[in-house]
Amino acid sequence: MFPFTLEKAGSTQVAIAAAASGARYIAGGTTLVDLMRDEVERPERLIDINRLPLGDIRVEGEDLIIGALARMAEVAADENVKRLQPLIAESLIEGASPQLRNMASMGGNLLQRVRCPYFRMLDAGCNKRTPGSGCAAIEGLNAGHAILGTSDHCVATHPSDVAVALVALDATMRVQGPQGERSFPVEELFRLPGDTPDLEHTLLPGELIVEIRVPSGPHARSARYLKVRDRASYEFALVSAAAVLAIEDGVIREARIAAGGVGTRPWRLRACEAALGGRKPDRQAFEEAAQLATEGVRPLHHNAFKVVLLPRTIVRALEMAGEVA
Amino acid sequence: MKMNVIGKPLTRVDGRSKVTGKARYAADFNQPGQLYAVLVSATVGLGRLTGIESADVEGMSGVVALITHRNAPKLAYLPHKAVIDPAVGERLHVLQDDSVRFYGQPVAIIVADSIDHAERAAAAMRITYDARQPIVDHADQQVARIVPGTGTADRSRGDADAAVAEAAVKVDEVYDIARENHNPMEPHATIAAWHGDRLTLWSKSQFLMNEQAEIAAVFGLPVDNVEVICPFIGGAFGTSLRTWPHVTLAALAARHVGRPVKLVLTRKQMFFTTGHRPRSLQRVALGATPDGKITGVIHEGTGETSRYEQFTEALTAVTDYLYSCPNVRTQYRLAQLDTATPNHMRGPGEASGIFALESAVDELSYKLGVDPIELRRRNEPQIDEAENKPFSSRSLIQCYGLGAERFGWVRRTPEPRSMRDGRLLIGMGTATATYPAFHAPSSARVRLLADGTAEVEAAASDMGPGTYTSMTQVAAEFLGLQPEQVRFGLGTTDYPPTPSHGGSWTMASVGSAIRAACLEVQSQATRQAIADAGSPVFEASMEALEWVDGRLRRRGDASPGLSYQDILAKTGNPIEVDGSAQRDPETAEKYSMHSFGAVFAEVSVDPDVGTIRVRRLVGAYGIGRVVNPLLARSQCTGGMIGGIGMALMERTVLDVRDGRPVNAHMADYLMPVNLDTPKLEALFVDEVDPHVNPLGVKGLGEIALVGTAPAIANAVFHATGKRVRTLPIKIEDVLTA
Amino acid sequence: MAENSSEMHSSGPIVSRREALQATAGAVALAALPLQPAAATSSPAGVSSDIAVAMTVNGRAHTLIVDPRQSILDVLRETLDLPGTKKGCNQGACGACTILVDGKRIVSCLTLASMHDGADIQTIEGLENDGELHPLQAAFVEHEGLQCGFCTSGQIMSGLGCIAEGHVGSPEEIQFWMSGNICRCGAYPGIIAAVADVAERS
Missing domain, CATH: 3.30.390.50 (CO dehydrogenase flavoprotein, C-terminal domain)
Structure with missing residues (x-):
């Protein structure tokens, strides 16, 4: 693992300021620590956001609001989630393992990196990890890879389960960054690889996912x-x-x-x-x-x-x- | 023979140490002043090292040493071959030259003061190679198929080719089983510490005596200078039978830095140099009469091996003796590839071979319209027709009877796709399991103490079957003690030598040695009593005396008799005996010795999305005497779960461009999880085998896995009508069904 | 411990990590360390600054100076001499390293000690009570919930989590919620029985 310094954010403002100056957010760490150990990820500064007050799950009017730091397990077990949006609970418990669901945050889940084996191996070509190094998967072993939205530069699938549910439910997300706050559909978080597969999402530098909002509707229970x-x-x-x-x-x-x-x-x-x-x-x-x-x-x-x-x-x-x- | 302790379902004597975390595995023996070693693995599949940028790495935080072929000492590598080493070829010599023979070969060691420092330095290594194209695809037509340099590659009786060609009903198919890795939960680990020219290894090993001898040979040391300690093994399934390069490297590193060194392989490295079940390609052709008498069998199999060693396994052996047939031809070839040498993995060649044979027999049953069990009944041999010898015991038909009844085979409707549960397709399949009843010479020490308890020692291993417990039972049985009065120790080369812990021969071999030592201890105790003027049996003849429940008395005497304590009180000295046992060569010559079993599987297949789930498995086995039914059942159901992995999940996928295992990760190499566990039942037929060994045990670690994969594959066919001849069977294989 | 732990960074190795690790006997070690508050960003890029963390392990308080990269798993095994927690894959994919942190089951291999200042940790070594096995430990022996024993610590800690979470209504439910712990020996039937048995009794 590449050496790094660790800061702990006492407030959202501090966290965003640190991230804006180059630190990487870390919450559950289930993706990041794993990839850091293989040195696929080599952040030099981490900002631990676990103490930020972003873990609430609540109902506002008809909408379900899920804090970005709520853990997968907490969300899946939440009575409001099960009552209003059972699809979210179902998709969550189909993912990972009970231990990992106790650790992983909702924000981190959406931002998890791909499972392409070549992405994880530093000695293989991967445009997502090392732009311009080629894609070893296209001519390699690719049974697990994507059939939709691929490019000549990357064919990796997005691995999240709950993201699929959130996209189906027209969920939106609220983010805060150095330039302030904005909201947009979860679906718009994810970029297609195109010729820049290293750019996976549409967050601006320093932006922090704050919460996910799931609108209710007559469909939600079916x-x-x-x-x-x-x-x-x-x-x-x-x-x-x-x-x-x-x-x-x-x-x-x-x-x-x-x-x-x-x-x-x-x-x-x-x-x-x-x-x-x-x-x-x-x-x-x-x-x-x-x-x-x-x-x-x-x-x-x-x-x-x-x-x-x-x-x-x-x-x-x-x-x-x-x-x- | 009436048994008091053998046959009892004792819970594990080492259970407490395992559930409290006190059981210590190789990597748990941290030593004072210990440093951490991390291996650097080659990133090309074939070639030569051309450059190593070491200056930066050596200066990194916490790094104590960087060892490559450039600064590694030349090791003695004296000639050494054990029974688990391939007879042809020479083991990989590590850090002795610049050649790379396969992807992942160790090319450097970093030693540092912490794991994080060592791992960082290993990642920072920049090594350049002159790479060539490796050949790693077994099916590649360029790959030469060679006749193995040892063993019986080809066997034949009658004219199988003519018989199959002329047969009224035929099956002639090719079966392809993926490479698998053992993936025990415990990674290979070695802690090495030198004291002068004496070396202590706390090392994960299923064969302590060989690890000691091999490392002594590699370093040119007297064997007694090396001590190997391994009281617990976190699963192995064959991967720790051989002493792999990391053991040498840990010792080399410890000597280089003059401090104890701990080396634990990463999970990824567990896919590189610690053996694997070789991918196999097999052709099975069967000919039969319309009424289901098999008239000809051809079984041709090819396994993978490396370029530097010829790993062989019994891929086609079961075909020689499983069915009665006058015309049988088996052939075994090796494909030499640019990979590391494979090795035995649970149920080694038999598990692979029987998948092909038992799939083909199932195919034949459908062609004939004969029930698969009935087909096996019609072709059950009276003797081993390959060896022309009687079986020491063979309970296959009883196993089918017992298993079929418990499984509810009568509920099966023969037609494929004819059974449903709601929208799910249901399939039922069965297959035979068999494995040789091996036996190797072993020794053991029994020390009867003056307090009437006993200490028993053997350099054996316990990778999970319960050696600690079952050997305690054997000793208690033959000493006439309670299990609580026996302390059994294993896992150090200080104890009397035993064979490897594999091949399902531990109980037969070590157990027989313990029995022999116990009987000698008892005999010596008898002689002491007879010689003791104050004893009630003074000057009695041996024949006039008997031991009952650990007490010596005159035959027919109703008195309580003498306890060991009573007898040993005279001198106060313990009685210590080193016993040994081996199979009687005459009996070995006379009988064909194998275990047999019948496995039944029920699967469901989702007709829409192809999801295959095993719902029930029943295994009925004839394995001779069962020493501990609780442990035996557990071992069998565990083996069946391993068989689910082989049937539906496990494969190590190589990228043919460079030989890299692409799924060298615990999340990508699939093995059954708890939710994959079906309803499981392991049954044992009453089988008395007086010939195999004095204990009458035939072993069950391997047979527990053998047979499960074809039973599942046959059930998948029954469910879907789709015959899948490749393992593992994946969703995409049945999607078109 | 200070709430604002960004102040806990030391600006340099004032006390070598090895020395500090040897001084882990009690909370007193922290007071003895001349920690100097410094902005973490003052550390040169790519260099870890060791971090002080306090954690309670099986009821015993420890104060440690850790490399920020160290997992709780490595701290338990290599620093605190608690090797009962096992490293099976170091990838979060097997469950052998499962422990309870603040009562929740997690995989300790993907958990950085430096991020868990103040954590209350329970490992397999802490379950016995005055030489009495915890009921789940006893049940694992009784029901043959183990073979080689290497995954057992993680299975038992995960089983405790599973019971505490209430996911024990049926054998199938237990199977689902115990699927984060691989047992290569295939002792699953015994594991299910042991967890079910204890859940029923508690």
Whole structure:
């Protein structure tokens, strides 16, 4: 691990000032410490933000507000979360392990780095880690990689589960930075790799995620998260899908679908959603809509199975959501 | 023979030390003044080191030494081969020249005052290479298949090729099993400390005697100058049978810096130089009559090995004796690749070989329309037809009977895709398990103390099966003591030599030696009593006396008799005996000795997303005498869980461009987690085998894993109608089903 | 300990780490250290400034000067002579290093000691009470919840967390919530039984 100095932030202002002058935020550390140990990450200054008062989970009007420092486990166990947004709880407990969920913060979860093995190995080409060094995955072993949103420079998937749920739920996030405060959809946090895969998110220098806001709606309770993987737990998704259905009088009024494990960022599938509006929530409608998910896919040598698995995962997630509805 | 302690479900005698964290594994033996070593691993798959930038690193905070081939001492590397070393080839000599033979080969050691300093310096090393293209793909057509330099590569009886060609019903398929790594929870670790020319190693090893002898040979020392200590092993499954390069490097580093050095491999390095189950490619061809009599069997298998050693395993051996068939041909070849040498991994060649054979037999059962168990019944041999010898015992059909009943095989409908639970496809499959009942010469020491308790010692190991407990039971049994009166010690080369802790032969070998020593102790105690004028058995003949529950009395006498305490009170001295045992060569010549079992699997497959889950596993085994049913069941269910890994998860994936294992990470090399645990049942048929050894035990560490993978694969076919001939079976393999 | 721990940085190795580590017997060590408040940014880039942390381990107070890079796992094993907590992967992917920090189960390999000033830590070594095994320890022996024993410390600490969290309503629930601890020997049936047994009794 590269040496670093550690500062502890007593206030948000102090934290932002430190980050603006080059320090890296650290909360749970489950991603950062792991990558620092391999020297994939080599921050020289860390600012420990765990003591900032950003861990609350509360309800404002109809909206659920999740503090950025709330731990995954706390959010998943929170009664308001389970009552108002069960999809978030479900997607959270499908991620990582109980121990890691006790450690990892919500903000850190959204900002976690990719699981591409070549990203983790300093002796392999990776444009995300070392811009210009090439992408070893494109011609290498890429069964776990993305089929959507890839570029000739990077094909890594975004690994978060709860991000998929938040994107499906049209969640927004509030950030504070040296220039003040702003809010924007969680979906807009994530950049496509393009020719700058080292730039993963849209936060400005020094900006700190403060909270996540999840709007409520008639759909919120009819929502399920399906994670497909080779072992039953403690594994990243091959493909996952968050499906949200608002059904009125036997007809789908609104559908929200997002997928994980297939895209270079959590992948919202608006074409599938649109195809479901006004349809009866049956398997045929789900299958027809799900076929639209693979428009524009760019499969690699080893991950073509995801082109088959993605629509099937969506269909199943929709069926599961329909059973709740 | 009536047993009092053997056969009892004792909980582990070392359980308390394990649940309190007091059990000490290699890396837990921190030494005063100890430094930390970290290995630097090659980042090319083949080639030569051309440059090492060391100046910066040597000046880094806390760094005490940087050792490469440029400043490492020339080591003696005297000739040394143990039974677990490949017979052909020579072990990797580390830091002796500039060559790189495989990706991850150790090329430098950093020694520093803390782990963080050593790791930082290792990461800062800049090494340049003249790299060449390694060949690591077993299926690569450029790879030559060689005949192994030792062993019986090819066996044949009758004319298998003609029999298969002429058969009315045939199966002829190719099976591909991925490379696996043992991935025990405990990483390899060695702490080395020199006192003059004497070396102490606290080192993870399944074979202390060999680690001692090998390190002595490497450094050119008398064997007695090396002491190896390893009271606990955090799982090994074969990876600690050999003494790998890091042990030499820890000792070398400690000598270089003149202080004790601790070297623990990183999890990533556990994929480089500590052996692996070789990827295997196998062809099995079966011919049968329409009524299900197998008329011809061909089994051709190829395993991987390195360029510098020929690792061989019994890939095709089971095919020689599993079925009655006049025409059988087996062939074994090696593919030499630019990788490190593989080694034995739980159920080594048998587990791989039987996947191919038992998958093929299952395929044949569908072609014939004969129930898979019935097909095996119709082809059950009376003797080992390859050796033309009787089996010392063979309870396979009883295992199928017992297992089928407990599993509920009658509920299975034969047609693939015919069983469902809700929307899930259900499949039931079965397969045979078998493993040789090995035995190696061993010794053990028993010391009967004047207080009537006993100390038992052997340089054996306990990687998890419960050696501490089961050997305590053996000693208590043959001394007539309670288990609480016996203290069994293992894990140091100071104790009498034993063979390696592997191959399911620990109980047969070490247990038999302990039995022999106990019987001799008892005999000496008898003679002391007879010689004691004050004893009630004074001048009695040995034959007139008997031991009952640890007390000596005249036969038929109802008196309480003499305890050991009574007898030893005369001199106050302990009785100490070094006993040994080996298999009677005549019996070995006369019988074919193997364990057998039948494994049943029920799986569910999600017809939409292809998720495969094992719901139930039942294993019925004929393994001779069961010394401790609690531990035996646990070992079997653990082996079956290992089999789930082999069937559905485990593979070490190499990037053919440079030979790098891409998933050298505990999160990327999948092994079953708790939620993958199905309902598990391990059953033992009553089996008395008077021939294998005096204890009548056949071993079960390996057979517990053998057979599970084909049972699961056969169940997956039954569920989906899709035959997958590659392991592990992944979601994408059944998606199109 | 001061709340504003940014003041806890020392500006240089006034006391060598090794000396300080040897002086870990009690809280008195902290008072003896001539720590000088300094802005962390004054440290040259790429150089760790050792940090003082106080932590309670199994009820015993320790004050340590740590390299900011040190994990709690390494501090336990290499500094405090508490090797019962195991390093299985050092990657947060196996659970062998599970301990309780402030009552919650976490993986100690990914937890920096320098970030846990004031933490209350429980390890496997602290579970026995006057020579009596904790019920979960006893249950692991009774139900064969272990084989090689290397993952056992982590399994038991995780089991305590699992019970405290209330995720023990059924064997399946226990399986789900104990899946952060890999047991390569496959002693899972015994682990499930042990946790269920103790959960039922408590």
